[in-house]
Each structure stands twice: as C-alpha cells, then as structure tokens.
Amino acid sequence: MDLKNLELEAIKAIEEVNSIHKLNEVKSIFLGKKSKLQEVMKRMKDLSIEEKKALGIEINQYKNKIETLINEKKEKLDQEEVLKKLESEAIDVTLPGKKFSRGKLHPLTQVQQEIEEIFIGMGYRVAEGPEVELDLYNFEMLNIPKGHPAREMQDTFYIDENTLLRTHTSPVQVRTLLKAKGAPIKIICPGKTYRRDEDDSTHSHQFSQIEGLVVDKNITMSDLKGTLTFLLQKLFGEHRNIRLRPSFFPFVEPGVEVDVSCFKCDGKGCSLCKGSGWIEILGAGMVHPRVLEMSGYDPKIYQGFALGMGIERITMLKYGIDDIRDFYQNDIRFLNQF
C-alpha cells in the first residue's frame, strides 16, 4: 500500500465522518496498532538505511497530518454538538412571562390604618389589649357592675365566669389608666371585638373597633368636639359638619352619639341618611369620674374624653358596602375593589 494513497483515503474518510464515535473508528483504521499504516511499516525491514530514513520521514509527516486533521474534525464535531444542544434548549424570550398578582391590604385594614394615621398626626400613641379579657376590665371597672342593664346589650362569649371575649375596645382604657399610674394619657386602640349577635347584613359576632382615650389636666368637652371634627373631616371630607346628641354609656358622663353631615347629599337628605341629613358614626363622652377613680386618678385633678368607633361601619359608609359579611368571606372579587 502506497503511503500517498493511504493518506488520500484517510483524508476522505475523515471528511465523510459525522460523529465522534465514527471518527474514533477512522482514527484506529489509519493510525492504530492494526491500521493500514502498520502494513507500510512492515516493509521497512526490506529497505536500505537511506530508504528507511526517507520512509520514516514520510510516515511522520503522514501521522502528523492525519492526527491534525482528526483533531480539527473532532473540534468541529464537538462544536456542532454544542450548537445542537443550545438550539434544542433555546429559551424563547419573546414568550409572555408568568404574571405574579400582587396582594393588597384588606379594606378594614386600610381604613384602620387611615384612622391610625389621623390620630398619630395628633400625637396619639397606638396601644393594644387582649381579645380574651377579664370581666373586671370589660365591664366592672368601666362602671358596668354585674346586673347592670347595659350588660344586656353586650352579651358575649364567656371563657369562664370572669373571662370573656371583649365586647368593645374600652377595656384598654382601664388597662392604660392602670399602667400609666397617674401620668397623662393620649392613646388609640384598634382591635377585634365580639358580641353574641346573630349575623346579618349589619351585625357580626366578631367585628373591629378603634378606641380613643385622652386623660390630662383641663381636658374639656371642646377638646373632644375639636378632635371629632378633625377626625371626621379627614375621613369624610373637609366640608363635613358634626353633631353631638346626648346618649348613655356607663363609663362616660356626659355621653354623646356623634353624627356627621351626610357626605352623599351634603346634608340635604337622601336614602343613605334616611332623609335626616346626618349619619351616626360613633359613641364618645367625657370619662366618668368613677372610672378615673377606680383606676387611681383623682377626678378633681384629671379629666378626659373617650371615643369608640366601629371600623366595619365606617368602611361600609365610606365605600357604600351594604353587607358586613362581605368583609369576612375572603372573596377576592370583592376585596380587590378597594
């Protein structure tokens, strides 16, 4: 076999090959231990020294050339492999992505935070109290002793004889008074409250309130009225008027029911305000001397006012929601509207 022919044969074979596996086969056919090259080399022994040298040089050239070609081909095949892989694993960046929907605060939380901001702006601190409360703080120390008719309206869930789910946020008044030990107080307290009510469109056995309490020297009814005017104008619009009507809560004296001029008809009378021009919003009053006294404040030196509002009611009025149960049903179609 002539070396030149062998070389041509090898070049052709390398060219035609299209896989690494085949290329390895070609390599062993043209360079390996049992390759056609060996046949050429066998002839060496019959040659003169000069011829041996010449053939040796030729063989080396052959080997170098074929090895180079095989390596080049190998590189080419490797590259093709990578390209194929890239192509098959390609990501279509023009496809529309997956959307992650963003959550938002519950409408009750939004309104609660809005009210908190208004009070914080007036220098109030946000206090908290437990939902499982002592009868002592929920009733007794708010001037509602056992057997008092006011308990009738605030029946609740009892843990035992002395422990209950609080019916309002007012027990935090007592807790704050006891803790402050005679120092001035200016707090609000948002939180959940409970009553033994049948659930319907305006009642829920669980709801939420925000309580406000200010105790200091020289606190008067005009401070309460100013605070309420500021609060309700912030909540319902700068041009709202407020109206105080006498009312009764055992822990305040005098007690008032607070109305805001209707924000739908501007006080002219409409279906929302039932023709009266006024909408009832919350209860308030001057802290009862007995309440101050029971918690260690001298009512001759200290006075105060308290107010309490239902967050559900305010949210329903603000947004025209007509069923309180919508707040608790977790229907995203309802919640997303706010």
Ligand code: PHE
């Ligand atoms: N706690 C009263 C209620 O739930 C509201 C209130 C609070 C009234 C503070 C006056 C003063 O009905």
